Amino acid sequence: MTAIRIEGLHKSYGGFEAVHDVGFTARPGSVVGLLGPNGAGKSTTLHVLLGLAAADAGSATFGGRPYADLEHPSRVVGALLDAGGLHPGRTGRDHLRVLATAARLPARRVDEVLDLVGMTPAAQRRVRTYSLGMKQRLGIAAALLGRPEVLVLDEPANGLDPAGMRWLRELLRSFAADGGTVLLASHVLAEVAQVADALVVVGQGRVVADGPLDDLVADRSLEDVYLDVTATTEGVR
Numbered sequence: 001m002t003a004i005r006i007e008g009l010h011k012s013y014g015g016f017e018a019v020h021d022v023g024f025t026a027r028p029g030s031v032v033g034l035l036g037p038n039g040a041g042k043s044t045t046l047h048v049l050l051g052l053a054a055a056d057a058g059s060a061t062f063g064g065r066p067y068a069d070l071e072h073p074s075r076v077v078g079a080l081l082d083a084g085g086l087h088p089g090r091t092g093r094d095h096l097r098v099l100a101t102a103a104r105l106p107a108r109r110v111d112e113v114l115d116l117v118g119m120t121p122a123a124q125r126r127v128r129t130y131s132l133g134m135k136q137r138l139g140i141a142a143a144l145l146g147r148p149e150v151l152v153l154d155e156p157a158n159g160l161d162p163a164g165m166r167w168l169r170e171l172l173r174s175f176a177a178d179g180g181t182v183l184l185a186s187h188v189l190a191e192v193a194q195v196a197d198a199l200v201v202v203g204q205g206r207v208v209a210d211g212p213l214d215d216l217v218a219d220r221s222l223e224d225v226y227l228d229v230t231a232t233t234e235g236v237r
């Protein structure tokens with residue numbers, strides 16, 4: 001299976017350094033939470049990892065290879081960054097059919113993932129009629145189309161009700177139990193702590209804590225560091 005490895009990552013936009021020397025590893029069989037307040041550098045890190053932005057320095061790889069070098073990326077990585085980026089006039093099923101065709105995946109996979117995420121009853125509805133939670137489920141279905149070895153998800157619980165959040169946790173734990181690698185970005189500590197094996201806490205573009213969840217919680221480092229990150233990002237000293 002495939003690991004995620006980020007080493008010495010730097011990325012600036014104009015004069016603003018969004019990410020500074022970020023490095024961590026997400027290994028197969030685990031869920032790693034990328035935790036931090038809005039503006040901490042989580043999304044920039046994911047964009048570089050997925051080839052949507054070029055790093056100024058450092059590397060971000062899947063199994064030692066950058067995303068652009070993957071021969072069949074959808075079979076290695078499934079990603080959800082923005083559930084709102086959907087064509088409002090398409091049905092949920094047609095959205096997935098387009099993606100499956102582009103990735104040269106069998107058409108039957110569309111119905112398999114719709115069933116997996118509980119969206120079969122709504123598959124023929126237009127996306128414009130979907131709630132945010134339904135769009136999230138459709139985005140997760142798209143990420144799973146290629147039977148990937150890695151999932152990269154940015155705030156996937158947005159819009160999900162409590163039952164949906166339980167479903168998501170079970171899905172991610174099952175994916176990891178089968179040997180998959182999950183990188184889950186969120187700004188909500190309680191949400192990530194219920195599913196993650198390890199945490200990478202970022203603030204102001206830097207990694208401020210990295211380790212197994214149980215270790216960070218046991219010595220109270222996670223709580224202290226996360227509160228400090230939130231305060232300094234808001235300009236409070």
